[in-house]
Amino acid sequence: MKSYLKEKENYINELLKESLQEIKYPSVMREGMEYALLGGGKRIRPILLLMTLEMLGIDYTKGDGFAIAIEMIHSYSLVHDDLPAIDNDDYRRGQLTSHKKFGEANGILIGDSLLTYAFYILSHRRNGLDFETILKLVELTSKYAGVQGMIGGQVIDIESENKEIDLPTLQYIHTHKTGMLIRLPIEGASIIAKCSEDEKKALIEYADLIGLAFQIKDDILDVEGSFEEIGKAVGSDEKLHKSTYPSIFGLDKTKEMLEEKISEAISIIEKQFGKKASNLIHLARYIKDRNK
């Protein structure tokens, strides 16, 4: 699985590099967009697109434009999250954040540029997909990335800092802030492959379960990672007084829930697609077992 993911990650990185070639000016934006987009990341969202397309028997290069768009949107969301008015982070992945490197005004505009350019690439780089399919992807992307999706989750997350929140609110944050951009490539693949309703339903359920598992695992790593490194169970979530699965359920129960979500995801995808689902099954296990 690791080498498969590495291979796909390299493929995506090449796509992303190439995607900004058309932009020559203003040079600070070209640089800033490259800095934000190419500075690392697991590329999990576009990889999910490629994997799902492969499973559905579709030449995955057809999803190139969509793959780039998804990662650009993910990348813009990190640039804006890091801004002083939101998370006020100086570093991401060991590098200065975009606004620290290029100034705050440019930080805002680099994010805006990536978001806007995502829709340019998606509509411009069709790779043989028909107009209707691309338009459905534009619609899905704008819905899941917007106020009814990712941004909605981000807003409630900010509102919830330093507050005790109930489980439905925590779930809203997770399903929207993280979940929607996990669902996007998988549901998008089902649109490209013109899946049946049953197939689509199974894919969306799988996506939502691994999206939630991904978030739960992040919460666990935030507690345990810190424990290993600094010898006590204080993570950044706790410092920010963020409600998390461990803070609501405790660590043991949270780990059980993670196991449950992953098992459920595997069973749903296996039931619908049988052996063809093996990569998606491995990916689900990988999400549970990852160390970072």
Add this chain to the structure above:
Amino acid sequence: MKSYLKEKENYINELLKESLQEIKYPSVMREGMEYALLGGGKRIRPILLLMTLEMLGIDYTKGDGFAIAIEMIHSYSLVHDDLPAIDNDDYRRGQLTSHKKFGEANGILIGDSLLTYAFYILSHRRNGLDFETILKLVELTSKYAGVQGMIGGQVIDIESENKEIDLPTLQYIHTHKTGMLIRLPIEGASIIAKCSEDEKKALIEYADLIGLAFQIKDDILDVEGSFEEIGKAVGSDEKLHKSTYPSIFGLDKTKEMLEEKISEAISIIEKQFGKKASNLIHLARYIKDRNK
């Protein structure tokens, strides 16, 4: 002309009001998007779309989704421009700016939401247009609103504050920061109407000329408006040490240039479309003669 514009403005305002109905949650975003989008404005960009469609013999309601999208993008750009890190404005149109009213984090996210929602409306609300046409509008919109268009102009504008800039740089700023969102509805209308290359060329030339004239007139108003009100020729551009047409050419020469651009715009559009162009001709004159 004034009553025609008022009628179209009301039509656009109704569209905009209705366009946010689907958004229920988070309530601060619904409110914030309404505040930014419905708080006034001349609606000149969507009106240009309706006028051009009318001239081309197309039922203008076909452009509803596109009209909303254009105004949402204009509106998002104002919200982000007003942010502390960019223009740091507390008031716009006599009201608190979005970040002053809803906080800076929400200000950023209201802008992001409007930009993203523009693409949702554009792809979702097709009003009988075919998929290919809509997709071309998505492509055009994302190109003209992005780093190769409006954002590019904004970046160079920020870089140029407190600097003497040359005419090509000033022209780049104007054609990109303001011009592209003026060209967008007019060129977009030519796509919807499937115009000939000659028609399209005339429309784009007209758009670029009135876009430039609009900006030149703004520069003039910034000098003369202040003169009438406070008795001396100091406008906000001068205070910000912004290079403008009057600061480079002087006021008399600038007024001549305005006349020239408008005459040229009128002659181009009249030559191509004859009597059908009368509304666009009146609009060009209106841009020159407006007092605010």
